Amino acid sequence: MDLKLYNTLTRKTEIFEPLQKGRVGMYSCGPTVYSHPHIGNFRSFLVADLLKRFFEFKGFKVTHIMNITDVGHLVDDADEGADKLEETARKQKKDPLEIAKFYTDSFLQASKLLNIKPPDKYPKATEHIKEMIDMVKILIDKGYAYVVENNVYYDVTKFANYGQLSGNTLNDLNAGARIEINQEKKNPQDFALWKHDPKHLQQWDSPWGKGFPGWHIECSAMSSKYLGAEFDIHTGGEDNIFPHHECEIAQSEAASGKKFVHYWLHTRFLLFDGEKMSKSKGNLYTIPELIEKGFRKNAIRYALISSHYRQNYNFTFDGLKAAAQAIDKIQQCVLRLTDLGKTGKQGEIREQLQDLAANCLTEFDAALSDDLNISKALAVCFDFIRQVNKTDDMNSTEAAALLDTINKIDSVLGVLEADDNEVPANIIELAEKRKAAKLNKDWKAADAVRAEILAQGWIVEDIPGGGYRIKRGENA
RNA sequence: GGCGGCGUAGCCAAGCGGCCCAAGGCGAUGGUUUGCAAAACCAUUAUUCGUGGGUUCGAAUCCCACCGCCGCCUCCA
Structure with missing residues (x-):
């Protein structure tokens, strides 16, 4: 069955056609490791995980890359000022790399709690400075970038499609006028590829003197290294659309001369109790904090994946409780089938049950194939469970077959973690x-x-x- | 100012022109079952889809207007 996905680039739902039959190259924007990642970050990571698992369910071989940004995101609006990592480092009087390692570990632990399948590689920005410098060189050679006073900027007027992804035209951006005029730049919208700033703690040698990379170049450099200059799908949060992904396209396509990414998938922001999450509101929950409050990790996962990725998800504690109940319903059915698999009589599987299982998988596939319609997919799952619960006199073969169906579904949902609850x-x-x-x-x-x-x-x-x-x- | 999204039962949420007197989950109520529970099953819980017009044989679904909510526009998943 064809998979249809909404492509931010074309603003249309399109049939997914991979570059190579049966294979998917997928890049996901990962965390910037200067603080503990929160549930909002994880919604985006979980959507990537869900999509990847669904690709695998459909038989694709997925190569998944997720970057870890441990350098270079600038703090204020004018490409000036302190780097986020550095800000934290100065506050805590630690080396930026130490800070990065601490929060990388936090991110990896929480990912594990949420049963996120690790990508094939988590490349770190600081380990790819050379690749970034090489790409910046190419951009300068090809005339897309220019050097001013040890800084390198990308000239957005040289790239005709700048704005295609976000819909921001250069004129609109001018009108927006939120950009402080930087006299060095040819155009206010030009963005930094390499920055010089003696106050910066993280510094690397480059053809333009000591400095550090701009905050879009890492994804262009690392994606091309691990997935090639042209690949299938790129995911991220909606806030990445502009400027981050817009700039990635400009860099990568200018450098390679090829189309960069075929499908762009963006996850809409999470709200907490109907409001945007922010530090000042104190509603930026992390995964360990929620577990501390007594919520189950698989309930958190379920809640975060249970609504459509292009819809704001309103995260509430009541929603978490509902999620836990819903999982229990599935779990209860699994327990029964497991028992029957062991204790039931031997026998043949009835045709009616065989059809039930087959139809369930077909419909589940159809639902998720429709731009990841998870609500529909869950409805299919629960309808199936009711039918199973209604079935009496099940033999062990039947129980095993039905259990296998649930397990196939859960290979995508990932909420039925192996029962690690040894009863004391x-x-x-x-x-x-x-x-x-x-x-x-x-x-x-x-x-x-x-x-x-x-x-x-x-x-x-x-x-x-x-x-x-x-x-x-x-x-x- | 520019770009985009949303408004469906107590809550979450699918449906996007006829199969809808609208899926599924949570919650609630009654029943079956149970020593009592739990779980499970059955039934009930929106004749109606923000409001008002229009298009159509037919609209939650298309168009227009209005009301309300939200996001992005160089920190952010």
Whole structure:
């Protein structure tokens, strides 16, 4: 089935056609490691993860690159002033690279908690200074860039398509007049490829003297190194459209003479309780903070992927609770199928169930193939689960087949993490004690033990037939 | 000023010209089941899609106007 994606570049939903059959080259704008990444950052990373997993579900071999920006993002509007990393470094009196490492680790840990599949490579900007310098040289040689006083700027008037991605024309940008006039630049919209600033803590040698790279060049340089000058798909947050991605296109296409990226996918911002997240509002939650508050990591993942990526997602604690409930519904079904797979009778799979499973996967595929219509896909998933729950007298072959279907779906959703909840021995003991009490019809004792188990953070549930099941409770 | 998005049940959210008296999740209510629970299942929870016009045999879906909300326009995913 064809995958359709909304392409920011053309402002149309298009059928995805890879450069190479069966393969996808994908680049995602990653974090700038000067603070802990928050849920908003992760929504964008999770959309990339969802898309990548869906490509794999459809049988594509994906090469996924996500950069880690550990240098070069300037703080204020005029390409002047302190670098964000440096600002943090000065505040904390640490070396910028130390700061970068600390927050890179924070990012990687949170990514793991959210069950994000690691990209094939997380290239770091500071490890690709040479590649960036090489690209800047090419841009100067080809006449797209010019040197002034140890600084290198890109001349936007030389690139005819500047503004194609964002819809910003040079005239509009002039009218916007938010740009402080920098006398060095030929045009106010020209952006820095290489900057000279003796006050900067991070410095590298270059043909233009000591300095540091401009903040768009790293993605152009690293994407071409790992994916080639021309590749399939580039993802990021909506704020990246302009100027970052617009400038990447200008740099990469000018340097290579080829089309840069075929499909641009941008994730809309997350709101928190209907408001934009910001430090001043104190609503920039990080993943560990939410876990600290008692929310489950897979609920956070579910919440963040459960609405369409081109829609603002309004993040609320109530939404997280709803997400946790929804996952439980799936998990409950998985538990039952797992039990039946072990204890059910041997047998053939009924045709009706075979069709149910096949249709589910087809519809799930169709939903996500429609520009990642996740709501529809989840609806398919829950419809399937209801049908499964309604099915009595299931044999072990059937249970295994249906379980396999859920697992295929979860290879994309990634919310059913392997059950790492080893039930402690004392809890099992208590559960056995309760079972014994129940056999004696000593309901009081049985209920007391159940309360005790709950107090320790676990839930016992009876299964028809006299058995029971132990689940992790809220605080386990 | 320029570019773009949104308004569907208590909440989240799909649908984008007829299959819609509108999917799915959460919540709520009643029922089946259970020692009691939990889970599960069944039923109910929008004859209506921000408001007003229009186009059409037919509109939540297209057009116009109005109201409200939000994002981007060189820090930001």
